[in-house]
Amino acid sequence: MSAAKKAAFCAVLAVFVASWILPPWPLEQALHSSLTVVGLAALWWVDRRWPLGNGAHAAICVFIALHCLGARWLYSNVPYDAWMQASFGWSPGAALGWQRNHFDRLVHLLYGACFTPALAQWARQLWPALRAGHAFTLAVMAIMCSSLVYEWMEWGIALALSPEAAESYNGQQGDAWDAHADMALATLGSLLAWPFARKQAR
Numbered sequence: 001m002s003a004a005k006k007a008a009f010c011a012v013l014a015v016f017v018a019s020w021i022l023p024p025w026p027l028e029q030a031l032h033s034s035l036t037v038v039g040l041a042a043l044w045w046v047d048r049r050w051p052l053g054n055g056a057h058a059a060i061c062v063f064i065a066l067h068c069l070g071a072r073w074l075y076s077n078v079p080y081d082a083w084m085q086a087s088f089g090w091s092p093g094a095a096l097g098w099q100r101n102h103f104d105r106l107v108h109l110l111y112g113a114c115f116t117p118a119l120a121q122w123a124r125q126l127w128p129a130l131r132a133g134h135a136f137t138l139a140v141m142a143i144m145c146s147s148l149v150y151e152w153m154e155w156g157i158a159l160a161l162s163p164e165a166a167e168s169y170n171g172q173q174g175d176a177w178d179a180h181a182d183m184a185l186a187t188l189g190s191l192l193a194w195p196f197a198r199k200q201a202r
Contacts, residue, residue, distance in 0.1 A: 032071035063114035078103040112189025
């Protein structure tokens, strides 16, 4: 692993540890953070076997760091609006007429954008005969399928929790189409990653 990738990985670990300082909702955060632990372990193991470029590796680290932030605040409580007002005197919610917290939407969009270049590169490593366009297509399909499986998993967890805990964990915020929007945004993010994915897959 290169020095740049080690630095990015250590930075994510630092964010993960910091996100657990006096957590407001420890049980729900633990449910979200279980994926963080799996993701970090998988990134370390897979990158040692099929090394990623620095850019693709850094993109995954950025996504995991944002997921740590979302997990701490259960996504629907991330105070980005208050942070923007304090820093720039501007409220995205007021300016855009938002009625919900959209941090989860951003993370689903970035899931597609941040993982697609790595998936395309891994596809080319596993099947060298693949063209960049074919590798990208497989990466987009993987994003779409994994998004669907994640929404199924969320639904399964919600069935095991009380209605209040399920709403707190899922963060639907009253949106009956939340799962559909999340999957669509992940797909859009994946498609938008084509220029970078094409470069990484060469």
